Amino acid sequence: MDRIYNIRCRELLISLRKITQAVDLHSKYLDKKFGLTGPQLIILQELSNGEMTVSELAIRISLSQGTVTDIIHRLEKKDLIIKRRSNRDKRRVLITLSEKCKDLLALAPPPLQETFMIYFSQIEEWEQLMILSSLNRIAKMMSTESIDPTPIRDSGPIKVTSKKLT
Numbered sequence: 001m002d003r004i005y006n007i008r009c010r011e012l013l014i015s016l017r018k019i020t021q022a023v024d025l026h027s028k029y030l031d032k033k034f035g036l037t038g039p040q041l042i043i044l045q046e047l048s049n050g051e052m053t054v055s056e057l058a059i060r061i062s063l064s065q066g067t068v069t070d071i072i073h074r075l076e077k078k079d080l081i082i083k084r085r086s087n088r089d090k091r092r093v094l095i096t097l098s099e100k101c102k103d104l105l106a107l108a109p110p111p112l113q114e115t116f117m118i119y120f121s122q123i124e125e126w127e128q129l130m131i132l133s134s135l136n137r138i139a140k141m142m143s144t145e146s147i148d149p150t151p152i153r154d155s156g157p158i159k160v161t162s163k164k165l166t
Contacts, residue, residue, distance in 0.1 A: 016138070026112040034108050035078065039063070042111050043071055044080060044101055051096035080104065 023038075030036050036044070046052075046061055058068040072095060075081045080101035086092035097105070120128060 012138075023112060030108075034104060036104075036108070037071075038111055038113075039067075040071055040075060041108060042113075043068065043075065044097065044105055044108075045111070047081065047095060047097050048102075048105060051094045053092055053094060057095065075101075 027038055030038060030041060034041070042061055043057060046057060052060070054068050054072060055065050057072075058065040061068070072081060072083075076083065080098055082096050082098050083093050084096070086094055120131075123131075
């Protein structure tokens, strides 16, 4: 039993490393080929649906407004987005894609999570629930309760809440 347990544990850890490496490799590819991070690409692809405010964008991609604001500043420095004041309400700042960005997006691959979502949607519901349950259990076993569960991350440190680990 101990031998089988050790083999399963090792296989599980190898699978987790492969997942981490896949995310890292995709991120490095995006950076090297397009000069973008995964979250930047997701924001730009969302903006391809039309101009919107930072708060609207944050809600649509499930990130905090502060995180989106930081990413928007970096994208603006790269001349990939354009900010302008709303004609109806001068307090509102609308964000849209630049022509340079539209050209870049025509060449960019889909975000890694989009590809994952396509494959995930093609499996049976019972298997989706089994995978979700297993990953939730693994996350709990790895004491991740204090890690911000934002579905996409920008580069930088992981934000930890004030909860104490037990």
